Amino acid sequence: MRNVYVGGAAVVPFGKHRGESAADLGAQAVGDLLRVTGVAPSQVETGYGGTMYGGSLLAQRVLQRVGVSGPAVFTVENACASGASAIHLAWQAVASGSVGCAIAFGAENLSDFGGGALPLASHDLEIAQGMVMPAAYAMRAQRYLHGWGATSQDLDRVSVKNRANGSRNPRAHFQAEVTLEEVSESRLVADPLRLLHCCPNSDGAAAVLLCSEGFAEDHGLPLVRVAASVVRSGRFSTGYRDMTWPDITARTAARAYQQAGLGPDDLDLVELHDAFSIAELLHAEALGLTTRGKAYVALENGEFDRDGRVAVSPSGGLLSRGHPVGATGVVQVCESYWQLTGQADELQVPGAEVALTHVTGGGIFGVDNGACAVHILTTRDDE
Amino acid sequence: MSIAELDAYSTGTVVTEGNFVTDGPEVRLRVTRCLDCGESWFPALEQCAACGSLRTSSEVTGTTGTVYASTVVRIGLRQFEAPYVLAYLDVDGVRVLAQAVAAEALVAGTEVGLRLGRIGSTTEGALCSYVCIPVERSEQS
Incomplete structure (x- = not known):
């Protein structure tokens, strides 16, 4: 396997894009990507498009509009990890040596579904009993608070931090800060989770160029190395299990750290899948950013702030940036690329050299989540 | 007793009927x-x-669970x-999601009984399935 580099990034700002389909948004992102990198469509040797609700052959419908038609392209569905799964497959294609340049994108339009909780998979045992995604996280939250001595105010702090980060991000869906009081007084959705503990349903798209070292040098592209690209599926169990320990995240991250030869202490920033505020606490622990049961203490101490020990979701996270499902895993890599190349403007984490992105998703019964993807990016030399 | 005979609890469509059996008003999971x-x-x-x-x-x-x-x-x-209240219950080695007959979220560790009960409705009538009831309440009823 050879080294793979991120050679460029482009994002259609997240928010409400009524009247623009996932394909429209995807084509804008991919078109921007080709413009900013100066790569000709004919040089793109393969493409992967991640989407959950964008429909069949989205990758073709997007890429053909910017002049990429003919090579192998694939539409990838892995729920909230769809976009990151597309990146993983593009990474495999370049790492294997079969192509020198690949595009991966994610695109979604959720406005078509109206407000409220997104529909989960049909014919699911738990959905038949009334399960919705906020309830799944709410029960993890109740159990976490019960087991580790955290309070609902600790959940509020996650939202306050990430909304403050997102207020600096012109690509974020929500660009207004919120106070602890506003979070704690917002409407209950599924106890103890309130409206401001939940990410918004958003529309948007994001795209990245993955390439070999030679391709990047030929095009004068800043080099950000993909030090790890790992996808895992949820382990199916209907027995007793600890729902405050996202095993899928722990397994995916462990493999990613091994692949990268890096560990949690090397990370300058993490873009984490905070679909609900409790998720930041659970995944921060499973990623090894802090000891078990202590993420809420680290958060309160400012360790996850943009200028803290390890910046967690400096772009605002899903809570602020929004969650166009299939695009989320790609925008995390875009934001990290800009961080590591010093282009993050007001979001910049000083001296950032190593970033980790994490998505996990898919509400099906019997697993933590259906799929999880972790990428580690770095400007450090390969050792 | 058949499910249809439990009309106090089950006038309506039974959801996931093949997954449990009734034992009087009580439910046992398959x-x-x-x-x-x-x-x-x-x-x-x-197959495992x-x-x-x-x-x-x-x-x-x-x-019970x-x-x-x-x-x-x-x-x-x-x-x-x-x-409505949802709860994950530990029942003889399996963890099952069920609606609860309760006004608030149940505290972890609460002992519950499994019953047939109403979980919702459609234009065609009530939806019924297994539900849980805190043991003290079910003893009083």
Whole structure:
């Protein structure tokens, strides 16, 4: 396997894009990507498009509009990890040596579904009993608070931090800060989770160029190395299990750290899948950013702030940036690329050299989540 | 007693009917135990999803369980008529999600009984399935 580099990034700002389909948004992102990198469509040797609700052959419908038609392209569905799964497959294609340049994108339009909780998979045992995604996280939250001595105010702090980060991000869906009081007084959705503990349903798209070292040098592209690209599926169990320990995240991250030869202490920033505020606490622990049961203490101490020990979701996270499902895993890599190349403007984490992105998703019964993807990016030399 | 006869609880469509049996007003879940690796499965499977073994036994659980976690769903799908309480229950080796007959989220560790009950409705009538009731309440009723 050879080294793979991120050679460029482009994002259609997240928010409400009524009247623009996932394909429209995807084509804008991919078109921007080709413009900013100066790569000709004919040089793109393969493409992967991640989407959950964008429909069949989205990758073709997007890429053909910017002049990429003919090579192998694939539409990838892995729920909230769809976009990151597309990146993983593009990474495999370049790492294997079969192509020198690949595009991966994610695109979604959720406005078509109206407000409220997104529909989960049909014919699911738990959905038949009334399960919705906020309830799944709410029960993890109740159990976490019960087991580790955290309070609902600790959940509020996650939202306050990430909304403050997102207020600096012109690509974020929500660009207004919120106070602890506003979070704690917002409407209950599924106890103890309130409206401001939940990410918004958003529309948007994001795209990245993955390439070999030679391709990047030929095009004068800043080099950000993909030090790890790992996808895992949820382990199916209907027995007793600890729902405050996202095993899928722990397994995916462990493999990613091994692949990268890096560990949690090397990370300058993490873009984490905070679909609900409790998720930041659970995944921060499973990623090894802090000891078990202590993420809420680290958060309160400012360790996850943009200028803290390890910046967690400096772009605002899903809570602020929004969650166009299939695009989320790609925008995390875009934001990290800009961080590591010093282009993050007001979001910049000083001296950032190593970033980790994490998505996990898919509400099906019997697993933590259906799929999880972790990428580690770095400007450090390969050792 | 057949499900249809439990009209106090079950006038309506029964959801996931094949996954449980009734024992008077009480419910027992149909589960599978793997005879090779010991895993427990609900709903029942013919093949163990952990080790792939076909050597499994079909069993039914007892009629009580313990709450692992719980919430009140305040915004949900129309047919479930929010607000309603959901709980993960530990029942004889399986963890099962059920609606709870309660006004608030149940505290972890609460002992509950499994009953047939109403979980929602559609234009065609009530939806029924297994529900849980805190043991003290079910003893009083």
